[in-house]
Amino acid sequence: MKKFRVGVLGATGAVGLEMMKILAEREFPIEELVPMASARSAGKQIDFNGGKVTVKEARKEAFKGLDIILGAAENDIAEAFADDIVNAGAVFIDNSSAFRLNDNVPLVIPEINKEDVKKHCGVIANPNCTTIVSLMAVKPISDISPVETMVVSSYQATSGAGINGPIELMAQTKAISEGSDIPAPNVFQYQIAYNVIPQIGGFNDNGYSTEEMKLMNEGRKIMHLPSLKVSCTCVRVPVVRSHSVSIQLVTKKKVTPQEAMKAVAAFPGDVLKDDLPNSVYPMPLDTSDQDLVFVGRIREDLTNQRGLMLWCCGDQIRKGAATNAVQIAEEVIKTL
C-alpha cells in the first residue's frame, strides 16, 4: 500500500493535535509525519501514534517532499504559506476560512460533496465547524427536497475558540465555586462561566457576525444550492466541547418528520437520536470525542407548512474540523 508524507501546519493547537490523533486512529497510510508550527514551538516533542515526533518550524523549505499538508492554523498563516505549499507540490487541506469561498478551491464535507475534491488546484478547504455539524443534519433532508431557507441558533462550545477556551471557562467556574476573584476574560469578550455570549467573531455591517455568515456562504457552495438563504445567530455557551444547533429549515416541497428521520438515520456519519418519551435527543456531552453527528427533535415547523425543526450536536474539533480534514485527505490520496 502506498504511503504518504503528511505535514500538519499549526500542529500544537487544539485542531492540529486532534488531526494527528485522528490520522493515527484512522490508520492513515503515513510514510512520515511532520508537525509544523512557529519557530517558538520548533524542537518540541509531541505524541504521535505511540511514539514522538519533533515539531519543525513552518517555513517554505519545510514543505518540500511532502504530499499533503493539513492546515490547522489561522487565516494569516494559511495565506502566508499556501503558495509555498502548492509550489512544493503538496496538496493543502486547510481548516482556516481564508480560501473557503475561492472559486478554484473545493470546500468539502466528504459525506456531502466528496466529488468536489477532484476539482482542486492544490488547495482544498475544510468548512467552518458549525457549518459542518449543521449541514450533516440538513443534507439528508435536502436530498429529499432542496432546502431553501434556514433559521439557525447555535450553542457553541468554548473549545471552538482553541485550547485556551475551556481553560478560561474552568478557571472562572473554579474561582466562583471557591469564592475567590473571577479571572478576567481573555479568550472571550466577557465572563463565559454561567453566561452565554451572542458574539463569535467580529461583526459585519449587516449586523451579523463573521461566524453567522459562514453557514449561508459555505452552505451554498457545499450543497450546490446557490440561492440558499440562512439567518444565523451564533452564541458561545459554557460547554467544554461539541457544538449544538437549533435549526428551522424550509424545503421546496414538504418533507414529513417521518421521512426526515428515516433519511437522517440512513445518512453516513449521522445518528438519529429522537425518542422523546424516553428523553432521547442529542446533547453535547454525548457527542464529544467521537465523529458522529447526533440529530433529533425532528418535528413539523408550526410557522410554515414546508418547514421542519430539528436539533443537532457534533464534536466541532473532530467532525467539525480535524476528522473532516482527514476524511478529505483520504479522498485526495485516492487521486495521487
Added chain:
Amino acid sequence: MKKFRVGVLGATGAVGLEMMKILAEREFPIEELVPMASARSAGKQIDFNGGKVTVKEARKEAFKGLDIILGAAENDIAEAFADDIVNAGAVFIDNSSAFRLNDNVPLVIPEINKEDVKKHCGVIANPNCTTIVSLMAVKPISDISPVETMVVSSYQATSGAGINGPIELMAQTKAISEGSDIPAPNVFQYQIAYNVIPQIGGFNDNGYSTEEMKLMNEGRKIMHLPSLKVSCTCVRVPVVRSHSVSIQLVTKKKVTPQEAMKAVAAFPGDVLKDDLPNSVYPMPLDTSDQDLVFVGRIREDLTNQRGLMLWCCGDQIRKGAATNAVQIAEEVIKTL
C-alpha cells in the same frame, strides 16, 4: 392611602420569596402580608421588608379577609385552592400555567395588555417566563406592524427549575473542578454542568415540549393576535439566572432594524443594548437581579424580506415571574 392584605401562596419557593422581596422593593401598599406554604413549612419565619413574617399553612380558611393572593405554586396547588381564594373574595394572581388559557382568566404582561386585568372573574394569570421575556422584546415591533410568525430558540437558566436548579449546577461544576464524583442529576434529566439539554417540561404528541408551546398559545392571547404562529425550541443551559432568547420574527409589513431599535428603546421595561462595534448586546449575567428586559442584535432576516432577527435577555424570576405578578397586583388595586 388604602392598604391591602396580601397572601403569597408557595412563599418558600424561588418565585414566592422573590415576590415578597419585590412587594417590599416596590413599596406595595401592604396592610398585612401572609406567606403561605404546605403544612411542612408552616411556622417557619421568613424575612419581609426588614422584619420577619410567619408562614401559615395554605388551607381554605387561611384566605379569609385577604384582598390579593399571589400564586407561586405548581399547577396542582393552584387548582386545589383557586375556588377557595375566589370564594373568600380575594383576587388570585397565579404564576402557574393552570388557568392561563381559560377564557375568563386574563393573561397579562402589564406593559402589553394591562387593560385585560379589568376583565377578571377572580383569577388573573401570570404568563410563562420565556413568554414574558420574548414578548417584551417583540411587542414594540409588533406595534409597528403585527408579528405573524416567530422562530425561537431559548437559552434558559437553571433557576427556571426552582431553587434546586442552580444548586444542582453548582454542585456538579464543583465536583468536576475538584475531580470528585459528579452528583447524579435530580432536578434535570441529565448533567447540566458543561452541557445543554433540549428539554424543558414533558413532550406533546407533536414533538414540542409543553414549554415550547407556551410562547405561541400565550402570545396569541396576550398580544390579541389569534393567528400568531410560533415554532420554539426550549433549551436548558448552565446559567444560574436570566433566560436568553434568539428570535426570528416576520411582521405583516416590513419593519426596518432602525425602526425596531427605536421602538424597543422607547418601550417601557425594555433597554436597547445594541452597539456591535463595542460588543454591546444583552447577556444573562447583565440582566440578573433587575426587572428590565435587554434587547439587541436587531438586524434584517436574510431569509424573509419582512423578517427581523433579535436577541433578548431577562431575569425570569423577576420580570419573568415575580415582578410581573406584582405589577399585575398594582393594576388590580387600582380597581379595588
